[in-house]
Amino acid sequence: MITIDTEKITKILSDTAYVRKPGTKQELACADHICSLCGEMGLEAKKEPFKVRMYERVASFLKVDGKEYPCKGIMGSGNGRACAPLYLLESADDVSLSRCCGKIVLSYKQVGAALYEKLCKCGAVGYIVFNGSVTRDDRDIDEKRIGFETDMHIPGVCIHLKDVLEVVRADGKYAELCNEYREYEGYSQNIVLDLQGNCDETVVIIAHYDTTEYSHGAYDNMSGCIALLHLAEYFSEHRHERNIRLVWCGAEEVGLIGSRAYCRDHKRELEKVSLCINLDLLGCVMGNFVSFSCIDETMESFLADFAKHSSFPGTVTYGIRSSDSNSFIECGVPTVSFARYPVGDTAISHTRYDTAECVDKDVLMRDIEYIAKFADHAANAPDFPKVREISVKIKQEVEKYMSGKLGLL
Numbered sequence: 001m002i003t004i005d006t007e008k009i010t011k012i013l014s015d016t017a018y019v020r021k022p023g024t025k026q027e028l029a030c031a032d033h034i035c036s037l038c039g040e041m042g043l044e045a046k047k048e049p050f051k052v053r054m055y056e057r058v059a060s061f062l063k064v065d066g067k068e069y070p071c072k073g074i075m076g077s078g079n080g081r082a083c084a085p086l087y088l089l090e091s092a093d094d095v096s097l098s099r100c101c102g103k104i105v106l107s108y109k110q111v112g113a114a115l116y117e118k119l120c121k122c123g124a125v126g127y128i129v130f131n132g133s134v135t136r137d138d139r140d141i142d143e144k145r146i147g148f149e150t151d152m153h154i155p156g157v158c159i160h161l162k163d164v165l166e167v168v169r170a171d172g173k174y175a176e177l178c179n180e181y182r183e184y185e186g187y188s189q190n191i192v193l194d195l196q197g198n199c200d201e202t203v204v205i206i207a208h209y210d211t212t213e214y215s216h217g218a219y220d221n222m223s224g225c226i227a228l229l230h231l232a233e234y235f236s237e238h239r240h241e242r243n244i245r246l247v248w249c250g251a252e253e254v255g256l257i258g259s260r261a262y263c264r265d266h267k268r269e270l271e272k273v274s275l276c277i278n279l280d281l282l283g284c285v286m287g288n289f290v291s292f293s294c295i296d297e298t299m300e301s302f303l304a305d306f307a308k309h310s311s312f313p314g315t316v317t318y319g320i321r322s323s324d325s326n327s328f329i330e331c332g333v334p335t336v337s338f339a340r341y342p343v344g345d346t347a348i349s350h351t352r353y354d355t356a357e358c359v360d361k362d363v364l365m366r367d368i369e370y371i372a373k374f375a376d377h378a379a380n381a382p383d384f385p386k387v388r389e390i391s392v393k394i395k396q397e398v399e400k401y402m403s404g405k406l407g408l409l
């Protein structure tokens with residue numbers, strides 16, 4: 001009997017309504033909770049720990065023209081202080097970049113790997129980024145960390161957009177920033193559940209369960225985790241030719257660390273993975289369902305036909321997204337991904353507004369049932385997917401993403 005229904009969804013969302021940052025005891029508590037939910041279904045899930053880099057903030061401040069603004073140091077950026085005139089980097093063109101030397105740069109654009117390196121190379125001594133909205137009530141400042149390896153280091157801080165409105169008036173004035181932190185090793189864990197099939201191929205279905213600071217992560221991504229629980233029940237009762245492996249991934253929000261660890265630790269098994277299905281962001285109240293083919297155009301048209309024959313509304317995209325799917329694609333595993341993206345700000349990931357309110361239980365149930373239908377096909381159809389060679393376009397997109405050039409984190 002399938003026990004995941006709208007009532008159970010409400011219960012799970014309420015039981016997991018807490019922040020579960022990677023490497024914390026709350027994340028571990030959520031992992032244990034998922035294991036016990038599997039246990040209630042009579043299924044045994046196992047935790048697989050992996051290392052995750054942790055940071056402890058020691059000191060951070062920002063003063064501009066004598067006034068102090070609330071900020072958080074960007075972990076992994078320069079560990080130290082900077083004093084210099086403020087420069088507003090409106091766009092990352094060569095003219096603007098040539099004016100960054102010896103300045104603390106307030107960047108209007110998110111600073112990914114490429115821009116970070118440019119700032120270092122052009123002699124900026126510090127940088128400021130921001131998050132948030134001027135129309136929403138909060139003044140939450142994100143905990144940002146550098147999501148790429150680099151030898152160059154300048155200290156950076158993040159402030160709230162509401163303060164940016166004032167800081168920009170001090171263009172050219174003296175600024176002082178401090179970002180001091182301590183690094184240490186922590187642990188996160190993936191949760192793995194196996195359902196034995198009748199051949200040596202495996203369909204791996206994944207969803208991350210960690211969150212960013214402030215977020216209860218109902219939409220991002222307990223929704224996907226609940227879908228995995230449903231699939232666990234579904235495949236324990238329905239025939240599946242291929243093996244099914246369900247993986248609830250930890251530490252996605254700090255650079256896909258859990259899925260990368262999984263792919264590293266299970267490298268040899270990956271050759272036998274016929275398909276990876278990634279579930280991230282489902283069931284939002286007002287949204288558009290999107291199927292991602294991260295293989296090639298053959299899978300793109302298959303996904304479109306499958307939706308049509310199932311009378312399931314949605315769009316299909318041939319491309320990658322910022323999620324755990326990229327770790328598998330990077331290892332050559334044919335991958336598809338599903339999401340329901342919100343209209344406007346009806347659901348906002350990575351903020352305090354990502355609560356159970358963002359998720360409509362009926363919509364989530366419909367998404368889950370559609371995904372189960374697709375997963376059933378992936379588990380049983382002979383010779384599926386037909387094309388398993390990942391296209392050059394997808395390979396290039398993932399390479400660019402993984403090197404941080406798409407501005408991860």
Ligand SMILES: [Zn+2]
Pocket residue numbers: 208220221252280281323
């Ligand atoms: Zn997510």
